Amino acid sequence: MEIRLEQLTKVFTDKTGKETRAVDDLTITIPSGKLVGLLGPSGCGKSTTLFMIAGLHKPSGGKIFFGDDDVTKLAPEKRGIGLVFQNYALYPHMTVRQNIMFPLENLNIGRDEATKLVVEMAKLVGIEDQLDKKPAQLSGGQQQRVAIARALVKKPRVLLLDEPLSNLDARLRLQTREEIKRIQRETGITTIFVTHDQEEAMSISDQMVILDYGVQQQMDKPQSMYNKPINLFVAKFLGNPPINIVEGKIVDGKVMIGDNIQVSTRKNAKDGVYDLGIRPEDFRFDPNGFDVDTKDMDHIGRDTMIRFAVGDIVLRALVDSDSVQGQKTIKLSVKEGKTHVFEKETGHVVL
Amino acid sequence: MNDFKHKLKNFLWNVRNTIHVSSVRTSEFFQKHHLGFITRWPGWLKAIFYLLPALTLLAIFTFYPIFNSFLISFYTGYNIQTGEFDGYTFLGNYAVVLQHANFKQAVLNTAIIVFVSVPITIIVGLLIAVALNAIKPLKSFYQTIFFLPYVTNTIAIGLVFAFIFSGNQNTIINPVGLGLANQVISWFGGEPIAWVAAGATYWSAMSVILVYSVWNGLAFKIIVFLAGIQGIDKQYYQSAQIDGASRAKSFTRITVPLISPMIFYILITSVIGSFKTYSSVVAIINKEGLITTGAEGSINLKTIVFYIYDYIGGASLNGVMSYASAAAIILFAIILVFTVIQLQVGKRRVHY
Numbered sequence: 001m002e003i004r005l006e007q008l009t010k011v012f013t014d015k016t017g018k019e020t021r022a023v024d025d026l027t028i029t030i031p032s033g034k035l036v037g038l039l040g041p042s043g044c045g046k047s048t049t050l051f052m053i054a055g056l057h058k059p060s061g062g063k064i065f066f067g068d069d070d071v072t073k074l075a076p077e078k079r080g081i082g083l084v085f086q087n088y089a090l091y092p093h094m095t096v097r098q099n100i101m102f103p104l105e106n107l108n109i110g111r112d113e114a115t116k117l118v119v120e121m122a123k124l125v126g127i128e129d130q131l132d133k134k135p136a137q138l139s140g141g142q143q144q145r146v147a148i149a150r151a152l153v154k155k156p157r158v159l160l161l162d163e164p165l166s167n168l169d170a171r172l173r174l175q176t177r178e179e180i181k182r183i184q185r186e187t188g189i190t191t192i193f194v195t196h197d198q199e200e201a202m203s204i205s206d207q208m209v210i211l212d213y214g215v216q217q218q219m220d221k222p223q224s225m226y227n228k229p230i231n232l233f234v235a236k237f238l239g240n241p242p243i244n245i246v247e248g249k250i251v252d253g254k255v256m257i258g259d260n261i262q263v264s265t266r267k268n269a270k271d272g273v274y275d276l277g278i279r280p281e282d283f284r285f286d287p288n289g290f291d292v293d294t295k296d297m298d299h300i301g302r303d304t305m306i307r308f309a310v311g312d313i314v315l316r317a318l319v320d321s322d323s324v325q326g327q328k329t330i331k332l333s334v335k336e337g338k339t340h341v342f343e344k345e346t347g348h349v350v351l
Numbered sequence: 352m353n354d355f356k357h358k359l360k361n362f363l364w365n366v367r368n369t370i371h372v373s374s375v376r377t378s379e380f381f382q383k384h385h386l387g388f389i390t391r392w393p394g395w396l397k398a399i400f401y402l403l404p405a406l407t408l409l410a411i412f413t414f415y416p417i418f419n420s421f422l423i424s425f426y427t428g429y430n431i432q433t434g435e436f437d438g439y440t441f442l443g444n445y446a447v448v449l450q451h452a453n454f455k456q457a458v459l460n461t462a463i464i465v466f467v468s469v470p471i472t473i474i475v476g477l478l479i480a481v482a483l484n485a486i487k488p489l490k491s492f493y494q495t496i497f498f499l500p501y502v503t504n505t506i507a508i509g510l511v512f513a514f515i516f517s518g519n520q521n522t523i524i525n526p527v528g529l530g531l532a533n534q535v536i537s538w539f540g541g542e543p544i545a546w547v548a549a550g551a552t553y554w555s556a557m558s559v560i561l562v563y564s565v566w567n568g569l570a571f572k573i574i575v576f577l578a579g580i581q582g583i584d585k586q587y588y589q590s591a592q593i594d595g596a597s598r599a600k601s602f603t604r605i606t607v608p609l610i611s612p613m614i615f616y617i618l619i620t621s622v623i624g625s626f627k628t629y630s631s632v633v634a635i636i637n638k639e640g641l642i643t644t645g646a647e648g649s650i651n652l653k654t655i656v657f658y659i660y661d662y663i664g665g666a667s668l669n670g671v672m673s674y675a676s677a678a679a680i681i682l683f684a685i686i687l688v689f690t691v692i693q694l695q696v697g698k699r700r701v702h703y
Contacts, residue, residue: 054593055593056592056593075592076592076593077592077593077594077595081593083590083593085586085590087584087586089584089586089590091587091608092702093608093609093702102591102596102604103595105600106595106596106597106600107595150594154594154595
């Protein structure tokens with residue numbers, strides 16, 4: 001089931017009549033059978049988008065298509081979606097079995113079949129031995145699985161996950177995101193999930209959409225988005241430790257930081273002042289590079305983070321631990337083609 | 352104005368500081384002079400000290416009378432003036448009370464009020480609370496309307512009810528000054544009814560009492576249920592909606608179980624309250640609880656509390672107070688049994 005959003009817009013009006021455009025003119029196509037992450041800082045409209053797809057929020061403008069069906073005006077229960085809420089919204093007074101069976105009670109199927117489906121789903125998410133417990137007796141990860149099972153049991157066309165991992169601890173998060181990916185692969189259901197955690201989004205999504213203030217910034221595969229950010233926002237948002245942003249210039253096709261550090265070459269760009277983005281891991285040792293003082297260093301296992309100043313700006317470089325051992329200064333340069341050049345005015349990348 | 356506010360706040364700040372500093376000084380002083388025990392009382396002693404005023408009043412006006420009425424119910428020939436009595440009887444007073452025809456009628460009247468008005472109030476209250484929760488405009492206006500009976504004097508409401516349900520044998524034949532209820536019945540082409548006056552029947556009078564009990568009990572229940580409903584996470588309903596549950600189903604499967612602690616609390620308190628019905632019958636019928644119907648006799652609408660009060664009224668006769676006490680203990684026993692049953696059922700049905 002392919003999902004198309006066409007110029008989807010949501011405007012919230014508060015009591016004083018002030019308007020907030022939570023989602024602004026969003027046009028994206030979510031390919032069938034893929035796991036797509038909506039990513040952005042809090043308040044960027046990603047949950048609003050999800051709830052509009054679910055039908056819980058009415059769009060102020062634009063259209064939503066599931067395949068060829070226009071579902072913009074359709075009630076949530078008629079859309080054939082499964083939604084997993086951030087806090088799971090499991091009914092606390094029902095057992096796990098009753099929780100998973102709840103969506104089936106509203107369908108026209110027999111009790112035996114429903115019971116069978118519940119067990120089948122519980123097996124899929126790995127909670128078949130917890131069926132007679134109440135949600136409060138389960139751990140966060142198990143509750144999460146119950147919520148997914150409940151969303152999937154009625155065989156929805158689309159699965160929507162709202163910040164599915166934010167209530168779990170770090171270890172469980174890792175485990176659950178693999179689990180979600182597995183379940184998605186096994187069922188082949190088109191899945192959209194919302195997160196503010198870039199690592200989470202990058203690790204499980206087939207495609208990623210980055211939103212900021214309700215406006216789509218970029219949609220691409222996680223790795224290509226990381227390697228080729230379309231603008232300054234995406235570049236800054238992705239990556240941990242974050243990308244170094246430093247003011248630089250292009251003179252005669254040379255990309256320069258300050259007056260004497262050349263980091264790259266750009267033949268086809270106009271001379272002028274630009275913002276340069278260099279990821280910490282894109283520095284390398286180079287006898288011909290610029291001198292870097294190694295006073296300020298953090299050893300983090302395999303890698304070493306060096307903080308060094310260029311002019312007023314502190315940059316971070318992530319390098320191999322072995323090579324900096326006991327050296328006072330080292331020479332660094334930037335890997336070929338890894339300098340991102342952004343226009344100063346618009347923040348767009350210059351190719 | 353702002354200057355004044357500022358000064359006032361400053362003043363309060365200084366007062367608070369002074370109190371704090373002086374209390375710290377005092378306790379330091381005590382510590383220094385080996386008087387620390389004054390500030391360091393054991394917890395239980397402090398607790399008793401704080402509870403003492405309330406405990407004293409409760410002991411005098413609640414615990415002692417309860418205990419005493421229990422004792423009195425076993426006396427024979429008890430004189431309330433002198434406190435003298437002839438002797439003891441184990442169940443004699445209880446037997447007298449239980450065999451009394453009026454007591455049986457009182458139990459029946461009370462039972463009807465309890466078993467009809469309590470379920471209706473709870474169901475209607477729940478529905479109104481859900482409806483109130485669903486509307487946005489005029490919400491506080493409706494809340495006020497439904498809460499009014501709670502703050503209105505019972506006797507004042509009784510007067511209004513007397514007007515609404517007024518009309519007796521004579522005024523019905525010659526329709527002058529019929530009450531609101533009878534006027535409405537007339538508009539729809541029905542026959543006016545003598546609700547609570549001469550010519551009334553048992554059920555017409557009882558139905559007025561029931562209407563009153565339901566309406567009067569609604570206010571508090573609506574407030575409690577509304578508070579409970581507002582505390583339910585909206586996501587449960589959103590989730591149910593996505594799963595295709597109808598509104599009725601959301602109500603029975605989500606709302607009711609999730610506010611079952613409130614429903615249970617209301618059930619227990621209102622069953623107890625209804626068993627103790629008294630003032631509503633006084634307000635609607637009269638302080639005898641009897642409707643005289645000519646020569647044939649009267650309709651008896653006394654509740655158990657009525658029956659107890661009737662005995663207390665005649666307690667100048669030796670031994671009658673013991674009947675009143677016995678009746679009160681019987682009422683206590685009935686309420687106890689019902690409450691224990693409800694608590695047992697509640698253990699399985701209520702989701703905390």
